[in-house]
Amino acid sequence: MSLDRLIKGIIEKNNPTVVGLDPKLSYLPEYLLREAMENAPDPLTGAADALLRFNRALIDALCDIVPAVKPQCAYYEMYGWQGMRTLCETVSYAREKGMYVIIDGKRNDIGSTMEAYAAAHLGHTAVGETQLRAFAGDALTVNGYLGSDGIDPLLTVCKKEDRGIFVLVKTSNPSSGELQDRLIGDQPVYEIMGEMCEQWGADQIGEYGYSAVGAVVGATYPEQLSLLRQKLPHTFFLVPGYGAQGGGGKGVAGAFDQNGIGAVVNSSRGIICAYQKEGCDPHDFAGAARREALRMQKDITENL
Amino acid sequence: MSLDRLIKGIIEKNNPTVVGLDPKLSYLPEYLLREAMENAPDPLTGAADALLRFNRALIDALCDIVPAVKPQCAYYEMYGWQGMRTLCETVSYAREKGMYVIIDGKRNDIGSTMEAYAAAHLGHTAVGETQLRAFAGDALTVNGYLGSDGIDPLLTVCKKEDRGIFVLVKTSNPSSGELQDRLIGDQPVYEIMGEMCEQWGADQIGEYGYSAVGAVVGATYPEQLSLLRQKLPHTFFLVPGYGAQGGGGKGVAGAFDQNGIGAVVNSSRGIICAYQKEGCDPHDFAGAARREALRMQKDITENL
Numbered sequence: 310m311s312l313d314r315l316i317k318g319i320i321e322k323n324n325p326t327v328v329g330l331d332p333k334l335s336y337l338p339e340y341l342l343r344e345a346m347e348n349a350p351d352p353l354t355g356a357a358d359a360l361l362r363f364n365r366a367l368i369d370a371l372c373d374i375v376p377a378v379k380p381q382c383a384y385y386e387m388y389g390w391q392g393m394r395t396l397c398e399t400v401s402y403a404r405e406k407g408m409y410v411i412i413d414g415k416r417n418d419i420g421s422t423m424e425a426y427a428a429a430h431l432g433h434t435a436v437g438e439t440q441l442r443a444f445a446g447d448a449l450t451v452n453g454y455l456g457s458d459g460i461d462p463l464l465t466v467c468k469k470e471d472r473g474i475f476v477l478v479k480t481s482n483p484s485s486g487e488l489q490d491r492l493i494g495d496q497p498v499y500e501i502m503g504e505m506c507e508q509w510g511a512d513q514i515g516e517y518g519y520s521a522v523g524a525v526v527g528a529t530y531p532e533q534l535s536l537l538r539q540k541l542p543h544t545f546f547l548v549p550g551y552g553a554q555g556g557g558g559k560g561v562a563g564a565f566d567q568n569g570i571g572a573v574v575n576s577s578r579g580i581i582c583a584y585q586k587e588g589c590d591p592h593d594f595a596g597a598a599r600r601e602a603l604r605m606q607k608d609i610t611e612n613l
Numbered sequence: 614m615s616l617d618r619l620i621k622g623i624i625e626k627n628n629p630t631v632v633g634l635d636p637k638l639s640y641l642p643e644y645l646l647r648e649a650m651e652n653a654p655d656p657l658t659g660a661a662d663a664l665l666r667f668n669r670a671l672i673d674a675l676c677d678i679v680p681a682v683k684p685q686c687a688y689y690e691m692y693g694w695q696g697m698r699t700l701c702e703t704v705s706y707a708r709e710k711g712m713y714v715i716i717d718g719k720r721n722d723i724g725s726t727m728e729a730y731a732a733a734h735l736g737h738t739a740v741g742e743t744q745l746r747a748f749a750g751d752a753l754t755v756n757g758y759l760g761s762d763g764i765d766p767l768l769t770v771c772k773k774e775d776r777g778i779f780v781l782v783k784t785s786n787p788s789s790g791e792l793q794d795r796l797i798g799d800q801p802v803y804e805i806m807g808e809m810c811e812q813w814g815a816d817q818i819g820e821y822g823y824s825a826v827g828a829v830v831g832a833t834y835p836e837q838l839s840l841l842r843q844k845l846p847h848t849f850f851l852v853p854g855y856g857a858q859g860g861g862g863k864g865v866a867g868a869f870d871q872n873g874i875g876a877v878v879n880s881s882r883g884i885i886c887a888y889q890k891e892g893c894d895p896h897d898f899a900g901a902a903r904r905e906a907l908r909m910q911k912d913i914t915e916n917l
Contacts, residue, residue: 331726334740342741352740353747383722383729387738389747390701394694417719417756418687419786422635425687434691436638436656437646443657443693452721454758454781456788477758482723484760488805493795498802501792 311515312473312523312545314447315409316570318376324606325565327377327411327547328598329577330367330399331384332360336582338591357391360384363594364399367581370595372406375602379547379575382414400445411547412446415477419455423462431463431472448473450525450547453502460509460522467521468513473545474522478503478537481527481550503537506544517570519545528561528574535563538571546572551605552579558608569613576605615819616777616827616849618751619713620874622680628910629874631681631715631851632902633881634671634703635688636664640886642895661695664688667898668703671885674899676710679906683851683879686718704749715851716750719781723759727766735767735776752777754829754851757806764813764826771825772817777849778826782807782841785831785854807841810848821874823849832865832878839867842875850876855909856883862912873917880909 319325334342334356342359349355368378378399385396400410416426430449433440453460453476463474479489479499489499503524510520520543526534528550538546546564551557551574564572583601584594623629638646638660646663653659672682682703689700704714720730734753737744757764757780767778783793783803793803807828814824824847830838832854842850850868855861855878868876887905888898 333725333729346741352743353738353745356738356740381722381726381729383720383726383733386697386733387729387747388740389733389738389745390694390698392747393690393697397694415721415756416687417721417781418685419784421637422685422687425637425685425691429687429690429693434657434660434693436660436692437650439656441656441693443691443696452719452756452758454756454792455784455786456791456793458786458788477721480723480759482759482762484762487760487809488758488802489760491797491802491805493797493802498792498795498797501795505791 311513311521312448312519313515313517314471315377315473315573316517316519318409319570319573322374322376323610324375325570325573325609326375326602326605327379327573327575328367328371328375328580328602329413329575330364330378330380330581331577332363332581333384334359336578337363338584338594340591353389353391356388357395360388360392361395361398365402366595367598368403368406368408370599371602372408374599374606375408377409377411377573378403379411379413381577382412397444404445410446411448411450411475412444413450415450415452417452417455417459419458420462423459427463427466432466432470448475450475450477452477453505464509464513472521475525475547476502476506476522478506478524479526479530479533481529485527499533500537500540503541503544507541510543514543519543519571523547525549526564531560531563534561538564538566548572548574552576558612561609562612565613574609580605615817615825616752616823617819617821618775619681619777619877620821620823620849622713623874623877626678626680627914628679629869629877629913630679630906630909631683631877631879632671632675632679632884632906633717633879634668634682634684634885635881636667636885637688638663640882641667642888642898644895657693657695660692661699664692664696665699665702668699669706670899671902672707672710672712674903675906676712678903678910679712681713681715681877682707683715683717685881686716701748708749714750715752715754715779716748717754719754719756721756721759721763723762724766727763731767731770736770736774752779754779754781756781757809761813768813768817776825779829779851780806780810780826782810782828783830783834783837785833789831803837804841804844807845807848811845814847818847823847823875827851829853830868835864835867838865842868842870852876852878856880862916865913866916869917878913883909
């Protein structure tokens, strides 16, 4: 009915961050790929197996200090259906370890097609009398360009299955303004999208005042982040762009409310490739991720 | 470098249509699912196998009269990685049979993540020294809400690998206007998105005058369809909403230029579920799809 499970995890761990699991092969220590390839029947199966080993080790190293992970679908699709199997197994493993899983798919469509995406990532798929989970995330990122027809099917599943969505509002990339900053009357497009999030979530508000419909708002636009925090009091923010894309702890402070909640800040490469930057033994990649996650936690909570 | 391969197929078959392969289990004849389930190790594998049998029979029945198919990712993701394997095998099979394959994923992201989607659906994935195709489509539908950062990585792959994209401009659903019809100055959002398509495609224009960057424009808004045809002379249209969603042959005529090209009209359920509407023997589902595809061809070409 809301994003409360995520918020509870953030409060318990005093850590409003999520680790993006975006595992390109080039991010992996060489030995991991080599080991996975040795017994693989084909290259994509080997690659997918290496990605799974990488993710599992990261989840093991992070699950007691970080409340959530955000696997990015593109990096799994790139390795074919074998990569999608790794996505599926990564989601299960993270949930077993008590982490909240935001599947970053930015999915969008309408009607029965959107119902299919909702079933795939948040709900159940019927096969005969059996109801099965396909990817089984806790939340899914979505794109609202198609309007309510694309969001309503998700709201039904969110309510029924205690799941959440994050709608793209103001993205972190340099060209996000080409459409998102254009004015409709005296309001930029992203603000209108933000107001739609408030409406979509209006009847699924949880105990912290936030609904099941969150918004993606980039760390790279601190002014818009603060402004949107004020304008969208019931909309929880997923904030990409920390670290690799340039935003820091001070820059994201405006995403939080006066109680220090209201947002979860993502870092992907900054954490999962920390071993490369640190220059440590590649066998310690998960340890380096943990050290960087703790540094990020400090950087963000200090600035609240 | 363009959508010329698609356009050539349309001209050769005198058929500007594409069949949407959106195979929910409930669309399949019962016997097909039963047969697939008999030897399946688990329900999702059985379901995915049934979908593949359905798709293959449809492709066999349509490949000499219909130039293209458009599998919708959501219906494959719903059946997990097993479903994604069926997507992969469906794309291969359709291409073997000479059909142009538009993967309908409405993918969107930025930078290296969008590169990953481009590799997954249009290009190649590197595993060590090996370059592999993951899903191997000819074109991919995409959502342009994130601006050029989300489109540029696709343009690189389109140029290098002779592939195409279709950007959502004006979608066919009732609520598409919530954002897409809102005015920026005196132009609706969808027109601005259409102009961006013209820009993105400007240096990849093929022999028919159309670029590698097409647009999705719904059949349910005939006025906007005609207007956009005039305003976007180098942008080829993918037109959903024919049939099940209400648009007919007259309604889509405005999508075509004076040479009778410029668009490909999609029908999904109208074709693949034709056997249900026709009430024929379910074993003849592919025959019914062929009869309906021929009727649709006539309905559209008569109105050009």
